[in-house]
Amino acid sequence: xxxxxxxxxxxxxxxxxxxxxxxxxDSQVTMMFWYRQQPGQSLTLIATANQGxxxxxxxxxxxxxxxxSRPNLTFSxxxxxxxxxxxxxxxxxxxxxGQGNTIYFGEGSWLTVV
Amino acid sequence: xxxxxxxxxxxxxxxxxxxxxxxxxxxxxxVNLFWYVQYPGQHLQLLLKYFSGDPLVKGIxxxxxxxxxxxxxxxxxxxxxxxxxxxEYFCPDKLIFGTGTRLQVFP
Numbered sequence: 001x002x003x004x005x006x007x008x009x010x011x012x013x014x015x016x017x018x019x020x021x022x023x024x025x026d027s028q029v030t031m032m033f034w035y036r037q038q039p040g041q042s043l044t045l046i047a048t049a050n051q052g053x054x055x056x057x058x059x060x061x062x063x064x065x066x067x068x069s070r071p072n073l074t075f076s077x078x079x080x081x082x083x084x085x086x087x088x089x090x091x092x093x094x095x096x097x098g099q100g101n102t103i104y105f106g107e108g109s110w111l112t113v114v
Numbered sequence: 115x116x117x118x119x120x121x122x123x124x125x126x127x128x129x130x131x132x133x134x135x136x137x138x139x140x141x142x143x144x145v146n147l148f149w150y151v152q153y154p155g156q157h158l159q160l161l162l163k164y165f166s167g168d169p170l171v172k173g174i175x176x177x178x179x180x181x182x183x184x185x186x187x188x189x190x191x192x193x194x195x196x197x198x199x200x201x202e203y204f205c206p207d208k209l210i211f212g213t214g215t216r217l218q219v220f221p
Contacts, residue, residue: 033209042204043158043211092157100146100165103209105158 002027002097004106012112013083020079021109023093028073031096033103034066038089046091049076083113118147118188118207122215127195135190135215137179137205147188149179150204150211158204164188175199195219 003026013019023032032049047055047068055068070076080087093106118139127133139147149161162173169181179190190203197219204214 035211042202042213045209048209100148100163101208102146102148102160102163103206104160107157 001102002029002095002104004093004095004104006091006093006106006109008109009107010110010112012114015084015113017083018079018081019083019111020077021091021093023076023078023106025074025095025097027097029095029097030073032070032076033094033096034068034076034078035092035094035105036089037092037108043092046078049078080111083111085113087111088113118205120205120212120215123213124216124218126218126220129197129219129221130194131219133190133192133195133199133217135203135205135217137188137190138186139188139207140186145181146208147179147181148206149173149177149188149190150206152202152204152214153198154201161190161203197221 005024007022034046035043036046037043045058046061046066047057049055049068049070051070051073065081067079090108090110092108094103096103121136146165148163150158151161152158161177162171162179164171164181172178177192179188181188200219202214202216204211
């Protein structure tokens with residue numbers, strides 16, 4: 001299994017600013033992912049964070065808005081750039097670990113943009 | 115390649131009722147099947163998983179699921195639900211979680 005820690009857990013951000021979310025895994029993992037869960041919605045995959053190369057973004061998400069870093073096998077960051085109220089959401093870090101390609105999740109970062 | 119689908123979107127039960135949430139897959143080689151739960155205001159937790167071995171898998175909080183190859187199913191079951199089981203349940207297709215199933219349990 002994998003234990004995933006995210007910070008900040010919550011934040012209130014001003015419109016137009018950027019915020020970086022950090023994600024730490026307690027073991028080395030090959031695959032890390034970032035999801036968004038908007039209020040009342042299901043999870044939407046933002047991107048796969050690739051170690052040593054650029055992240056792979058899903059349709060509707062771009063690097064300029066959601067730059068991602070993955071400097072090593074246990075850590076990743078997601079930046080939400082130039083935030084607007086529509087970016088208010090829970091951002092979840094996840095990692096694939098163990099048998100069967102199990103995906104484990106962090107507790108999420110709850111962002112409110114005002 | 116494997117694909118998975120849930121077909122219950124909203125289930126309402128009374129406490130002590132039995133639960134079965136449907137999850138169907140199209141088999142395409144290696145089978146990796148999961149159920150996750152998200153309690154109100156909380157993050158996603160893994161309920162149980164199956165990738166080989168005993169097709170009846172037991173998870174946390176009294177949940178179980180059975181991999182039935184002939185029916186292409188991996189339904190989630192609990193013999194007697196509690197109010198605290200109110201949550202969203204997801205049977206993801208690899209990285210895609212879909213809309214899930216909202217379970218509401220009334221006392």
